[in-house]
Amino acid sequence: MTGKHHIVIETLRIKYEFDIRRNLTIIQGDSATGKTTLTDLLQDYARDEVNGPIRLQSDVPCVVFGGTEQNWESFIQTIKESIVFIDEGYSFIRSREFAEVIRQTDNYYVLITREALTCLPYSINEIYGIRTSGRFHYPEQIYHEFYPIYKEETECTLNKSAEPVILAEDSKSGYLFLKNCCADKECISAEGNSNIYQIIKKMPREKKMIVIADGAAFGAFIEKVLSVARYHRNIMLYLPESFEWLVLKSGIIQILNLDEILNHPESYIESSKYFSWERFFCELLEKETSDDPIRQYHKNRLTDFYLEGKNKERILEVFPEEVKVLIES
């Protein structure tokens, strides 16, 4: 499935309105914000779509998981081209088997859970809470909308005197680029998303660190990293979609409709083919440079084309100014 899907579900008393634009969306946040009421409404709508008291506006079917811990796989296999909502309390969503099954389906999934689902590559940009807006007031219809819980960039005041350490999530192209830019500054690889919080935790507090990781698949780690970073105080996080997204955004590779693809990736990324958006951006970059040995992009090594002169500068220009300054200073 591709595209952004605008959903409105309402009764005379309650209204929910939101967009779903990736294969994996997480709903969490405070209790009593209306998460279970949302799935109840969708379930009740399915019982009587025509004459019932609930109105649903959606261009694809919205299905609430109604199976059990034992039969979830057969339930999911029967659903096609739909948005599947799974309420909290099911442990199977944490399993590797669940990840393997859903990556081969053409559905989008909305998972209501506060747990970190480390088997799933979900984006920090698709973790939402639900809030009641001021547009309607009791006893009139009460309006609910989604709001993003995390941002690509953390706001913090770093210790100005300390020399920054740059921490990249892995040892591949993103790390190689940063290491090249850092010159005499320390640039280290975390060797995986799950190690980042431990490195921050062990780092002396007088030290300053910039963490740069792929936001497209960082959803399961963001809570732990931010929790530890809050007490370290000298940590800045920058979580763009992926390093390949930064390269594409820089415009150093000419691709037909590139601006349109980057502005609306959901229209181009087929969920059954790409479990995470970072894979799409990586494949796009590899494909578009494959016939040119100078520009050829490899995830595991970077040619000089990306590491020198104006091209390097243009990739750096995509970084937020405060991050760029710290990398280059």
Place this chain on the structure above:
Amino acid sequence: MLNIYFGEMNNVSYGPTWFKYNYELTWFQEPFVQQMLEAVDKSKYVDGSVIESPVLGPIPPEKLSGGLKTLIMIYEMPDKIFDATSCGPNCARWLLEIGKKRDVTVNLRYLMPMEGLEPFELIIANNGERVRTAEAYTLAAVDYL
């Protein structure tokens, strides 16, 4: 005292289901349960099995939030271990309050924030560490999640 076991734990109970089949109306006459009801669900107990919700209007106890149902079960059945992951960040204060009144153990599979709730005291059940600040709590708990 509140004991929290972080991460995977066997034989924990799911609060909302236990509430659905076990709640007693007399629980809603207890001032402490009414305080939690007003703070978490912004609702008021009326009488019998009627609760007034600002969003849903008059509702039965079955329609309360999963977080509140779990808090009530932790308070009313302190010998059982409930999965408090169904309790959102706005339930943290009430878990600590329950811990002042009862000895309870709960399971948590996310880092429920405790910032702004000091002074408090709880035990990280994974290693027996007694923590009194949000920072000590966070830095101890994060390794088990």
